[in-house]
Amino acid sequence: MSAELRKLAGLPGAWAGLLIGLLAGPLLVVLNAPAVRRALADGTVTDRADLGLQHLGLALIGATVLGVVTISSEYTRARDDTGSRQVSATLLATPRRVRLLGVKTAALVLVVAGQGVLATILTLAVTAVVHGTAVPAPGWGRCAGAVLFWVLTALLAYAFTIVTRSGIVPLVLFLVNSSVVSVSYLLTKLTPAAAYLPDIVGAHMFLHGMDSPVHPPPLVAGLIMTAWVAVLLAAAGTLFVRRDA
Amino acid sequence: MITAAVRAETGRLLTLPAVWLTAAVTLVAAGLLRELDHTQAGLLVLGTLAGTTEVRTTLLAVPRRGTAATARAVAVTLAATPVSAGAALLADRAGAAAYLVMTALLATGVSSLIRHPAASAGLLTGWYMIAGPVLRALVPASAGWLPDALRTGPALVWTIAVLAVAAVVLSRRDA
Numbered sequence: 001m002s003a004e005l006r007k008l009a010g011l012p013g014a015w016a017g018l019l020i021g022l023l024a025g026p027l028l029v030v031l032n033a034p035a036v037r038r039a040l041a042d043g044t045v046t047d048r049a050d051l052g053l054q055h056l057g058l059a060l061i062g063a064t065v066l067g068v069v070t071i072s073s074e075y076t077r078a079r080d081d082t083g084s085r086q087v088s089a090t091l092l093a094t095p096r097r098v099r100l101l102g103v104k105t106a107a108l109v110l111v112v113a114g115q116g117v118l119a120t121i122l123t124l125a126v127t128a129v130v131h132g133t134a135v136p137a138p139g140w141g142r143c144a145g146a147v148l149f150w151v152l153t154a155l156l157a158y159a160f161t162i163v164t165r166s167g168i169v170p171l172v173l174f175l176v177n178s179s180v181v182s183v184s185y186l187l188t189k190l191t192p193a194a195a196y197l198p199d200i201v202g203a204h205m206f207l208h209g210m211d212s213p214v215h216p217p218p219l220v221a222g223l224i225m226t227a228w229v230a231v232l233l234a235a236a237g238t239l240f241v242r243r244d245a
Numbered sequence: 246m247i248t249a250a251v252r253a254e255t256g257r258l259l260t261l262p263a264v265w266l267t268a269a270v271t272l273v274a275a276g277l278l279r280e281l282d283h284t285q286a287g288l289l290v291l292g293t294l295a296g297t298t299e300v301r302t303t304l305l306a307v308p309r310r311g312t313a314a315t316a317r318a319v320a321v322t323l324a325a326t327p328v329s330a331g332a333a334l335l336a337d338r339a340g341a342a343a344y345l346v347m348t349a350l351l352a353t354g355v356s357s358l359i360r361h362p363a364a365s366a367g368l369l370t371g372w373y374m375i376a377g378p379v380l381r382a383l384v385p386a387s388a389g390w391l392p393d394a395l396r397t398g399p400a401l402v403w404t405i406a407v408l409a410v411a412a413v414v415l416s417r418r419d420a
Contacts, residue, residue, distance in 0.1 A: 013364065031383060058375060065367065072363055167363030168263075168290065172370045176286045179374035180382070186278055 003093070004107040007086075013069035014111075021062020021115050025123035028055045033130050040134055047209035049138040052127035053146050054207055057178065059119055063112050063150050064174040067157030070108050072167030087245050097241045101162075105233075108158055109151055116150030138206070145205030145218050155229045156198060162236035188213060198228040250307045250316035257303070258295055258324045267291050268328045275332035281341055281395060282378075284332050288325060288345050289369045292352025295321045296411075297362040304420050314412040317357075318350060325349035344397045347404040348373075351392055354407035358414055
């Protein structure tokens with residue numbers, strides 16, 4: 001476990017992910033302040049407590065990057081002429097793959113959960129400074145939902161990377177999807193079923209005024225997203241255990 | 246010399262399974278979403294694949310680096326043109342085809358400077374999908390100056406500049 005944590009701490013990509021995740025939320029609150037004030041003045045906001053937490057959406061890229069590099073770093077070829085990969089050394093040290101994956105997952109969850117809690121606190125603190133009482137602080141339940149969404153998103157990217165074994169595909173996919181207008185959101189316009197994609201349904205855990213064809217209660221939303229992650233992790237785990245490294 | 250290098254580089258690109266996969270996903274996305282704002286990410290990946298894979302082998306086969314850089318740019322143009330044209334037509338924006346080809350070329354240059362596939366793809370997609378749109382929302386005039394706003398003019402200038410820098414760096418730096 002400490003070996004996996006130290007490996008993560010040695011990755012420049014992991015630090016980049018950590019910083020993006022922590023700073024993007026507060027930064028966006030400041031940058032987006034004029035638009036939020038206008039929306040408040042127009043009265044178009046359906047749930048004012050959403051306004052603080054919704055800025056966490058883009059900061060999630062940080063969690064995604066952490067989830068991706070945890071795995072993709074194992075499969076990156078060394079730049080020397082051996083072309084060796086970290087995964088060979090890792091499996092030599094920890095041959096039991098289920099155990100290895102368990103420890104790796106635990107290390108990631110630990111880091112990302114800490115990051116999620118800090119990012120939520122920072123974002124809400126900056127929101128309080130910028131908007132004062134105009135944007136009420138959301139309750140504890142919604143903050144917990146936001147952190148859970150954060151951790152589950154990282155695990156989603158992590159499971160995906162175990163399957164693809166390359167950082168490019170999941171990184172591009174998740175970045176495109178965290179774009180200002182997400183692809184999942186565009187898909188909900190094509191078919192209402194897309195509202196059950198993990199990133200859309202999971203957001204109901206902490207946002208209430210979302211534009212979506214369905215509005216499941218936070219607990220149900222959390223369960224659906226957790227189910228997505230559990231299924232993907234199980235599939236990825238099976239592949240990791242069965243496949244040649 | 247140069248025609249042989251172009252033929253070799255085109256052959257290399259067209260036999261990378263990831264290139265075909267990217268092309269297919271890009272066209273499906275263009276057909277499904279009917280827009281290019283997200284779809285252009287496919288061209289970024291295409292360029293990144295060309296710019297970061299098998300660089301050492303390429304230089305072993307074509308040691309003249311200027312020739313290698315030129316051949317790569319021509320091969321990317323050849324490979325990206327049908328994908329760009331298809332995506333632009335599917336999105337009902339036929340005029341944007343040239344912009345998409347330039348996007349792939351720009352990604353080739355940037356990624357060959359960064360020399361790490363995932364880092365390049367992350368940086369480029371992060372810029373095109375997130376930083377760029379956020380900047381445009383704050384400073385609308387930035388669309389006329391940056392390469393990511395589906396405008397041919399700025400994209401052309403940026404692409405030429407980045408490719409020139411990448412070619413110089415490729416000929417000067419240890420591979």
